[in-house]
Amino acid sequence: MTPRTTSTVAGRTRGATKIFGQRDAVVRALDDVSVEFRAGEFTAIMGPSGSGKSTLMHCIAGLDDLTSGTAEIDGIDLSGLKDKDLTELRRGKIGFIFQSFNLVPTLTAEENIRLPLLLGNEDGDEAWIQRVIDTVNLRNRLTHRPSELSGGQQQRVAIGRALASRPHIIFADEPTGNLDSTTGTEILKFMRRAVDELGQTIVMVTHDPVAASYADRIIFLADGKVAGEMVEPDPGKVLDRMKTLGD
Amino acid sequence: MFRIALKNILGHKARLVLTSLAVILGTAFLAGTSVFSATLDRTFDNLFQDVFKNIDGYVRSAEVVEGDFGLQERTRIPIEYVDKVRAVPGVADVSPDIQAFARIIAKDGKPLGSEGNGPPTFGSVAEEFKGALWTIVDGAFPKGANQVALDEASAQNGGYVVGDTVKVVAQAGSRDFTLVGIASYGDVRSPGGATFALFDADTAAEFLGKPGFIDAILVVGDGTRSDTELAGDIDAIFDPTARVETLTGAEITKETQDDIGQALSFFDLLLNTFSAIALGVGSFVIYNVFSISAAQRQRENALLRAIGASRKQISRSMLIESVVVGVVGSLAGLIGGVGISVGLTGLLEALGIDTPNSGLVVPSSTVVTTLVVGVLVTVASAFLPARRAGRVPPLAAMRATALETTGPGRVRTRSGLGLIGVGLAVVGAVIAGASNSWLGVGILGVFAGTIVLGPVLARPMALFLGRPAAAMRGVTGTMARQNAARNPKRTARTASPVLIGVALVTAVSALATSIKGQINELFTDQFKGDYAISTTILGFGGLSPSLADDINTIDGVSSATGIGTILVKIGDKGRNLTVISPSTFDANYDIGLVGIDAKTLDSNGILLSEKWSRNNDKPVGSTVTVTLADGTERTLTVRGLYTKDDAAVRGWRGVGSRVVSREMFAGANLQSFDFGIYVSVSEGADRAKVRAALQAVLDDQGQGKLLSKTEYIDEQAGEVNQLLGLIYGLLSLSVIIAVVGIIITLLLSVFERQREIGLLRAVGMTKSQVRTTVRWESVITSLLGAVTGIILGIGLGWTIVFALRDQGLTSFQLPAGATVLIMVMSFVVGVAAAVYPGWRATRVDVLDALVIT
Numbered sequence A: 001m002t003p004r005t006t007s008t009v010a011g012r013t014r015g016a017t018k019i020f021g022q023r024d025a026v027v028r029a030l031d032d033v034s035v036e037f038r039a040g041e042f043t044a045i046m047g048p049s050g051s052g053k054s055t056l057m058h059c060i061a062g063l064d065d066l067t068s069g070t071a072e073i074d075g076i077d078l079s080g081l082k083d084k085d086l087t088e089l090r091r092g093k094i095g096f097i098f099q100s101f102n103l104v105p106t107l108t109a110e111e112n113i114r115l116p117l118l119l120g121n122e123d124g125d126e127a128w129i130q131r132v133i134d135t136v137n138l139r140n141r142l143t144h145r146p147s148e149l150s151g152g153q154q155q156r157v158a159i160g161r162a163l164a165s166r167p168h169i170i171f172a173d174e175p176t177g178n179l180d181s182t183t184g185t186e187i188l189k190f191m192r193r194a195v196d197e198l199g200q201t202i203v204m205v206t207h208d209p210v211a212a213s214y215a216d217r218i219i220f221l222a223d224g225k226v227a228g229e230m231v232e233p234d235p236g237k238v239l240d241r242m243k244t245l246g247d
Numbered sequence B: 001m002f003r004i005a006l007k008n009i010l011g012h013k014a015r016l017v018l019t020s021l022a023v024i025l026g027t028a029f030l031a032g033t034s035v036f037s038a039t040l041d042r043t044f045d046n047l048f049q050d051v052f053k054n055i056d057g058y059v060r061s062a063e064v065v066e067g068d069f070g071l072q073e074r075t076r077i078p079i080e081y082v083d084k085v086r087a088v089p090g091v092a093d094v095s096p097d098i099q100a101f102a103r104i105i106a107k108d109g110k111p112l113g114s115e116g117n118g119p120p121t122f123g124s125v126a127e128e129f130k131g132a133l134w135t136i137v138d139g140a141f142p143k144g145a146n147q148v149a150l151d152e153a154s155a156q157n158g159g160y161v162v163g164d165t166v167k168v169v170a171q172a173g174s175r176d177f178t179l180v181g182i183a184s185y186g187d188v189r190s191p192g193g194a195t196f197a198l199f200d201a202d203t204a205a206e207f208l209g210k211p212g213f214i215d216a217i218l219v220v221g222d223g224t225r226s227d228t229e230l231a232g233d234i235d236a237i238f239d240p241t242a243r244v245e246t247l248t249g250a251e252i253t254k255e256t257q258d259d260i261g262q263a264l265s266f267f268d269l270l271l272n273t274f275s276a277i278a279l280g281v282g283s284f285v286i287y288n289v290f291s292i293s294a295a296q297r298q299r300e301n302a303l304l305r306a307i308g309a310s311r312k313q314i315s316r317s318m319l320i321e322s323v324v325v326g327v328v329g330s331l332a333g334l335i336g337g338v339g340i341s342v343g344l345t346g347l348l349e350a351l352g353i354d355t356p357n358s359g360l361v362v363p364s365s366t367v368v369t370t371l372v373v374g375v376l377v378t379v380a381s382a383f384l385p386a387r388r389a390g391r392v393p394p395l396a397a398m399r400a401t402a403l404e405t406t407g408p409g410r411v412r413t414r415s416g417l418g419l420i421g422v423g424l425a426v427v428g429a430v431i432a433g434a435s436n437s438w439l440g441v442g443i444l445g446v447f448a449g450t451i452v453l454g455p456v457l458a459r460p461m462a463l464f465l466g467r468p469a470a471a472m473r474g475v476t477g478t479m480a481r482q483n484a485a486r487n488p489k490r491t492a493r494t495a496s497p498v499l500i501g502v503a504l505v506t507a508v509s510a511l512a513t514s515i516k517g518q519i520n521e522l523f524t525d526q527f528k529g530d531y532a533i534s535t536t537i538l539g540f541g542g543l544s545p546s547l548a549d550d551i552n553t554i555d556g557v558s559s560a561t562g563i564g565t566i567l568v569k570i571g572d573k574g575r576n577l578t579v580i581s582p583s584t585f586d587a588n589y590d591i592g593l594v595g596i597d598a599k600t601l602d603s604n605g606i607l608l609s610e611k612w613s614r615n616n617d618k619p620v621g622s623t624v625t626v627t628l629a630d631g632t633e634r635t636l637t638v639r640g641l642y643t644k645d646d647a648a649v650r651g652w653r654g655v656g657s658r659v660v661s662r663e664m665f666a667g668a669n670l671q672s673f674d675f676g677i678y679v680s681v682s683e684g685a686d687r688a689k690v691r692a693a694l695q696a697v698l699d700d701q702g703q704g705k706l707l708s709k710t711e712y713i714d715e716q717a718g719e720v721n722q723l724l725g726l727i728y729g730l731l732s733l734s735v736i737i738a739v740v741g742i743i744i745t746l747l748l749s750v751f752e753r754q755r756e757i758g759l760l761r762a763v764g765m766t767k768s769q770v771r772t773t774v775r776w777e778s779v780i781t782s783l784l785g786a787v788t789g790i791i792l793g794i795g796l797g798w799t800i801v802f803a804l805r806d807q808g809l810t811s812f813q814l815p816a817g818a819t820v821l822i823m824v825m826s827f828v829v830g831v832a833a834a835v836y837p838g839w840r841a842t843r844v845d846v847l848d849a850l851v852i853t
Ligand SMILES: Nc1ncnc2c1ncn2[C@@H]1O[C@H](COP(=O)(O)OP(=O)(O)OP(=O)(O)O)[C@@H](O)[C@H]1O
Pocket: A020, A021, A027, A028, A029, A047, A048, A049, A050, A051, A052, A053, A054, A055, A056
């Protein structure tokens, strides 16, 4: 086991490089990316399509491995881990919110929220879970199955699931991409609350300047490289910045 | 559209393989059994073609008694006829022929040939003769009362070389001979695995049958006239009252071939029945695969519809696909079938049945039948799914998920319940007295109704059966349970083949358990002695009638009685009479004689079961005329009746409906063997010593198996197990197909749920948890089929037992052991079927799964 460091960095990459394909069809999806995600912070990752946002997220979340460089979660270097340890890490330390198809259709909303705990055969912190349920405002939908929930409700369940196990860090890949703007705003507010009230660390990939403006900090990617950073963003500034990246 | 269909097939190779697999399994057994029968038929045809190659005529009695199961006994002819035939102009050479029961005892004291259902063990004649069936490969032809020759295989298996002393058991008892020759038959070492002890004609007649009589005369002509003319000339020298007939060489060849064909036809029927069952079960799997793949393609089809394809075009494209799959699968099934038949032939060889190798026969009819049946079944199975595919609304393309989620309709519930209701009503009517032949209709109704109702039942049953899994396995169990219940139609279709297989196995077990229970009761009730000497030889041969006399001379045996059987004609029907020795019978056996002692049964009397007496209107004092196998008639007076009729279990050596004394046919020219000898030990005798003495006699004679009363009863009941084993073996094929059906469905489901699995893996499900989920879904599906199958099977078994009540099967017994075993097995099957799909599920790439849009 890698010893746990007491840094305030929830996750980071150092010189992360990811190359897809072979010989003539090589794509350098990540090119020497070194980033840090601080604990208790809401970070957004932005960049043009194909700039490597999703790839970065997958690699740091232990869903994919880097070609070179390192990725760390809570001080643990992911490159040395076997599938079983990675799975356990994802279950215990990481939460996920995807753009769509976030839930297991055969399980109820509550079961979906508790899923990581159930998979780990853990009871979790019941008071916390109740608080999460209230935070995402799903108390009266707990026994419903995903097919009986609206898109926004489904995403709220996904947030609830991401929060339930008190993960070290939550990754969200375009969580509002499939929602109308009102529902999207609602979801973003929930995420913001999770950071502010529950002290959660969240990393969100998004295209939407408005969405990004809910974050504390934005990291810009272009062509697989870090192209800058913005603290305390607002939609106007973000939009200007995006234009210079050539989206 | 044809192009789209082809693209579809080639674009989904895995699906093609899975669908074809179902077709292959269904057709392989069909092709395999048909190739096997054809090969076997040809083999025997060739054998007898060879054997009778040099024979121009065959003289025998025209008098014959035919019994059940193709058994027959032909009247013997006097040996003097041989010289009469030899003198007929145009006859070059003749030889007497006898084929009777004889058992060769190997050097180690064990009888040769398999006990019971193996090929027969013969005693026969081998003499110097122009048309000789037997060629001596070592030594010489046997001559005189002390000489024997053996077929090559028997000599080898018995460990004998020329010059050795060989013990042979036949009707006349057990006797030692000197081995003077080793012979081959045609060009095989032993025909069809039978064993042959060969003697000169006089010795054979005396030892195997009756001195001075033979079965037939083989004739070789001198070529001056045709076989037909020669046969006519031979017939002409006999008085019509002698009842002699002469067959030409071609006729006897054909008749023997046909007889073998007849003997094999039961076997063929059995194989055909089971290949039909296998095909039926297979068609369920095919139907299921097409339904699932149609559902999985719903969006694709909807898109095609949206851009202008017609319903017909969509359906046709799927039907074209099914034709291709049918052709490919049937062809592969044909090849697999040839493999199966090679396996079956290998099995025969392993059982010691030496067949002349005429090579594999693949009749063109098999090729045509397999292809036609395979394609028809496939296309028929694809018909409904194809129509459904055509009906998909173009709008379905816009929906996010378009799976088979529609619940079962009310029409289905009604028609399912209706069919079951009608079926049960018909069964009820039969119980109330309608003809048994209606039972089939009733059973079919209940089965069809259950299968129609399947999708309605599947969800609640899967949820119920999945409860322990959910309780034990937490969230993985819960998901497995929900997965099994989420597509009730699919689950029902997957479980149906299991249901059919299990129902049949359960019914057969119920029948067997009931028969065994009854046999047990019967013998406990009837057998009064201490020991039994049994033989597993049934039908052809048995224990020498002299053995009981030898046993009676043993010190400490108070009495021993032999029970045997003879074949006679009553009216024109062949019937078996049970043969007893009246003086010793009562002491050892109780058949519930009413007011009469078996001792008083004389040679002109017969005892009848009350039922037979009633059904045939033969009260005490009336007469029954029987024709013996030697053509003579006896008129027997009914001396008494008995209550313990056990005709249903007659196959397992009960006493049957008609009993005569051994004296009745004393001196007649026919075969009679005992199937059991029952022994009582004298009061105060040392049982261990008596048992040892009995064993010593049996060892010395090389026949019979000594059993205590309880051992004997167990053994009688155990014989049912042999038949059971065969049926289980054949049914296991359907079970294999059912298992493959589960595997295919699981694979398709795993494929369909890739995203879900990817998501689960992303949020922390381990590979072993993925496997657990698939495993429990499989177990729940398999148990679903098994539980329903067991319920139906018990009902079916009860119905069959009920239908046999007139045959004397009176009590139904639950096959408790078999039921438990089936449940355990279906659990194991569920686990085993999930291995590969479970592994596939763990191979789902998390990122790929999440990225699919
Ligand atoms: N499995 C893969 N095989 C080959 N190339 C890939 C693979 N996954 C991603 N890429 C390539 O890597 C680059 C970065 O992809 P990535 O999905 O990270 O982009 P993104 O920033 O998330 O884009 P978007 O905003 O469109 O989601 C792209 O050029 C993409 O084509």
